[in-house]
Amino acid sequence: MNRKFNKNGKKHLEIIHDEKSNQRPILIIGGTGKTGKRVAQRLVSREIPVRIGSRTGKPPFDWNDKDSWKPMLKGIGAVYITYYPDLAAPGAAHTVGEFAKLAVQNGVKRLVLLSGRGEEEAKRSEKALQDSGADWTILRSSWFAQNFSEHFLLGPVLSGTIALPVGDVKEPFIDVDDIADVAVAALTDIKHIGEIYELSGPRSLTFSEVTKEIAKATGREIQYIKISIESFITELRQQGMPEEIVSLMVELFTEVLDGRNSHVVDGVQRALGRAPRSFSDYVKSAATTGIWDAHK
Ligand SMILES: NC(=O)c1ccc[n+]([C@@H]2O[C@H](COP(=O)([O-])OP(=O)(O)OC[C@H]3O[C@@H](n4cnc5c(N)ncnc54)[C@H](OP(=O)(O)O)[C@@H]3O)[C@@H](O)[C@H]2O)c1
Secondary structure: OOHHHOOOHHHHHHHHHHHHHHHOOEEEEOOOOOOHHHHHHHHHHOOOOEEEEOOOOOOOOOOOOHHHHHHHHOOOOEEEEOOOOOOOOOOHHHHHHHHHHHHHHOOOOEEEEEEEOOOHHHHHHHHHHHOOOOEEEEEEEOOEHHHHOOOOOHHHHHHOEEEEOOOOOOEOOEOHHHHHHHHHHHHHOHHHOOOEEEEOOOOOEOHHHHHHHHHHHHOOOOEEEEOOHHHHHHHHHHOOOOHHHHHHHHHHHHHHOOOOOOOOOOHHHHHHOOOOOOHHHHHHHHHHHOOOOOOO
16 A cells, blocks of 8 residues: 555655655754754764765855855755854845755755844845745744853953953853754754744843853853943954954844843744753853863
8 A cells, every 4th residue: 555645645745755855964054063063963863864064074065155055965855054154244145045045946945044033134044045945944043152162252251351342131042052952853853844943041141140150160260341342343353353253243242132132032942842951051061071271
């Protein structure tokens, strides 16, 4: 009997399609980055084949080189898309839309996009994904907790002074392990198609409160200072940051971090049926890796 034509025919067909597509590799754009590498580890541990899309991958994938896109899509079943440097960067929505259309043309319908909360520019990329004809899922994320241990705020933590142009605005920092769990669920289970998951941690903290938590866990003196946006720009330029990134950082700190994202959201619970990890748990586990010990 051909079970495709039993009385639950339509649903059964969808599941067959899903199982088939999941046997093909999952392409992870930004597969060496903070969320991408964790998504890759989780899929590999479930014996799902992965292909890493990044400039250092084999073959290389570069957002700025359209010729590098198509070879990456060959034989792929689904794609996790993280755009770099940021979905708020000029031209990001056009590029993400072009990539999504190319993926669909090449038989890859399942696309999961990492987006940012409260960013108008990021919404344009989301729309481009939705208009591409893909079976899409959008992960609209809060600030990553790991920015303090694996990204641009690690240096300030190690130096003992975090200086940013933000005062009492709270942010519900999310552990990127939670984002990776949601991404893997979305890439492997059709029930997440068409969902927009707003992702945050379970509690909102100011940068001053974050600094105190990290200082307590590490036993080090770390101070938080609110600086002017002008001093911030000067500091970024002195570090040799490209002007494009300086503009993005200014937009982030003047527009996105204005309190619009301070409230906690339920995307992790909705997608996974469990609560997100707390910032305190993140701090404890990051401290045990020794990442914050270098200047002790
Ligand atoms: N950080 C946050 O708090 C936060 C919050 C919400 C949303 N997001 C979003 O997350 C996304 C990732 O940002 P992130 O800062 O966290 O970076 P990330 O994912 O940790 O690292 C960047 C990744 O992209 C790759 N990459 C860099 N330039 C590339 C290029 N031109 N073409 C192809 N791949 C490239 C890098 O690998 P190679 O160097 O090997 O190319 C690396 O795998 C952004 O779209 C951002 O808007 C971030």
